[in-house]
Amino acid sequence: MNIEEIEAQNKKKYNEEFAKEYRKNDEAKLKNKDFNHYCSILKEMSSSFNHKITILDLGCGTGTYFHCLENIEKLVAVDVSPSMLEMAHNPVNAGEVKTQNIEYICSNFFKNAFSNESFDFIYSVGVLGELSPLEIDFLNKIYNWLRPGGKLYFTVMDIKNQPKESLYRRLLNYAYQKYMRFIKRKKVVVIQKVKKYPLSETELKRIFEKTNFKTYSISFYQSPKNEWKGAHYEVFAEK
Numbered sequence: 001m002n003i004e005e006i007e008a009q010n011k012k013k014y015n016e017e018f019a020k021e022y023r024k025n026d027e028a029k030l031k032n033k034d035f036n037h038y039c040s041i042l043k044e045m046s047s048s049f050n051h052k053i054t055i056l057d058l059g060c061g062t063g064t065y066f067h068c069l070e071n072i073e074k075l076v077a078v079d080v081s082p083s084m085l086e087m088a089h090n091p092v093n094a095g096e097v098k099t100q101n102i103e104y105i106c107s108n109f110f111k112n113a114f115s116n117e118s119f120d121f122i123y124s125v126g127v128l129g130e131l132s133p134l135e136i137d138f139l140n141k142i143y144n145w146l147r148p149g150g151k152l153y154f155t156v157m158d159i160k161n162q163p164k165e166s167l168y169r170r171l172l173n174y175a176y177q178k179y180m181r182f183i184k185r186k187k188v189v190v191i192q193k194v195k196k197y198p199l200s201e202t203e204l205k206r207i208f209e210k211t212n213f214k215t216y217s218i219s220f221y222q223s224p225k226n227e228w229k230g231a232h233y234e235v236f237a238e239k
């Protein structure tokens with residue numbers, strides 16, 4: 001894994017223009033089944049503690065899920081894209097975010113060095129096994145960052161159900177390469193192509209079995225056809 005390359009790719013894709021567009025779409029996402037699926041999991045997991053908790057969001061993007069979290073003592077939000085992180089300062093449903101105590105860290109999470117047992121709950125939606133690879137060493141770092149009894153939730157893109165790029169997007173990207181100056185003047189948001197790291201269920205299990213997590217389950221979630229056109233595995237683990 002070349003973590004510098006991953007960092008550069010994500011910074012390039014989640015640039016200022018794209019981050020603004022992503023944040024704008026957050027408002028519409030509130031009605032989506034996909035959004036509500038992830039939101040209710042985060043709500044349930046964060047409420048399951050009988051004390052206030054410290055939470056880590058890995059690849060928080062525009063802070064789409066901040067308002068779903070309960071029971072918060074402190075939220076640490078990490079993203080490698082300065083533009084996405086800037087948007088997370090004014091996330092969707094900001095009035096419903098249940099803490100003011102948010103630490104924003106602009107970094108590549110593979111480089112973070114949190115102290116052991118810093119967090120009760122760590123989550124990551126749409127990032128691992130997708131825009132950044134899922135690796136045993138990093139999962140063991142997460143294990144160390146969790147307090148005993150701490151919980152982890154993350155999604156992994158299913159290799160067999162990856163969304164295909166629409167014809168419109170393919171044409172736009174083609175035209176962008178050819179007529180870049182003209183398109184720039186028209187202010188079209190062009191999505192930069194990045195390498196993806198999806199996994200099969202067998203690969204995901206093989207990775208996770210080699211980690212220090214002994215209590216975990218994996219489930220499958222297919223997005224509704226009229227929303228995001230792919231599927232994820234979801235990992236629920238406990239220290």
Ligand SMILES: C[S@@+](CC[C@H](N)C(=O)[O-])C[C@H]1O[C@@H](n2cnc3c(N)ncnc32)[C@H](O)[C@@H]1O
Pocket residue numbers: 006007010011014058059060061062063064065078079080081084107108109110124125126127131132
């Ligand atoms: C598809 S967005 C998802 C954002 C948010 N979790 C959500 O569900 O709306 C992926 C985000 O992960 C961030 N990201 C990807 N790899 C990262 C890494 N290694 N370190 C920190 N952030 C990363 C990207 O910059 C981007 O903002």
